[in-house]
Amino acid sequence: MLLRLGTELDKSAILEKYPYTGQVMGDGGCLIIAEDENQIIGFLWAFMQDIPVAVGEKEMFINVVEVFDSQSRCKGIGSAMVTKCLSIAKEEAYYQVRAYCSIHNAASNRLWLKNGFAISPVKMPDNTIPGSYVTYKL
Numbered sequence: 001m002l003l004r005l006g007t008e009l010d011k012s013a014i015l016e017k018y019p020y021t022g023q024v025m026g027d028g029g030c031l032i033i034a035e036d037e038n039q040i041i042g043f044l045w046a047f048m049q050d051i052p053v054a055v056g057e058k059e060m061f062i063n064v065v066e067v068f069d070s071q072s073r074c075k076g077i078g079s080a081m082v083t084k085c086l087s088i089a090k091e092e093a094y095y096q097v098r099a100y101c102s103i104h105n106a107a108s109n110r111l112w113l114k115n116g117f118a119i120s121p122v123k124m125p126d127n128t129i130p131g132s133y134v135t136y137k138l
C-alpha cells in the first residue's frame with residue numbers, strides 16, 4: 001500500500017467512480033490517496049480554514065476518510081491516512097486537526113480514538129447526542 005498526495009485528476013477519478021463523494025469533497029483542500037497495485041483503495045480529504053472563533057489560528061478539518069472495499073478495512077489504512085494528514089498539518093503549522101463523527105459510526109469513533117483525537121460529544125437541547133467533534137492538538 002502506497003500513500004501519496006492526490007491531484008485534481010485523482011479527485012475526478014474518485015468522483016466519477018464514487019459519485020456520492022461529491023457530497024463530502026470540495027474544491028482545493030488536501031487530498032491523500034491510499035493506493036494498491038495502481039488502484040485507489042481509499043482517500044482522505046480535508047480543508048483548511050481559520051478556526052471559526054476569534055483565536056487567530058488555522059485548522060485542518062477532515063471532511064471524509066474512507067477505505068472503499070470493506071475487505072481492506074481494519075488493516076490500518078485509515079489510520080495511515082490520518083497520520084499523514086497530521087504530519088502535513090504540523091508542517092504547515094496549523095493549530096489543530098478536527099473532524100466530525102456520527103454516534104452511529106463505530107469504526108469511525110474507533111479510528112479517531114486510536115489515533116489520539118479528543119472526543120467532544122455534541123449534546124442537543126433534547127439531550128440526544130448525534131455525534132462528536134474530534135480534535136487533535138498539534
Ligand SMILES: CC(C)(COP(=O)(O)OP(=O)(O)OC[C@H]1O[C@@H](n2cnc3c(N)ncnc32)[C@H](O)[C@@H]1OP(=O)(O)O)[C@@H](O)C(=O)NCCC(=O)NCCS
Pocket residue numbers: 063064065066067068072073074075076077078079080105106107108110111114
Ligand atoms: C472509518 C474507516 C475509514 C476506518 O478505516 P480502517 O482502514 O478500517 O481504519 P483502521 O484499520 O486504521 O482502524 C479501524 C478501527 O476501527 C475498528 N472497527 C472497525 N469496525 C468496527 C465496528 N463495527 N465497531 C467497533 N470498531 C470497529 C477496527 O477494529 C480498528 O480498530 P483497532 O485497530 O483498535 O482494532 C473505514 O471503516 C471506512 O472507510 N468506513 C466507511 C467510511 C466512513 O464511515 N468514514 C468515516 C466518516 S467520514
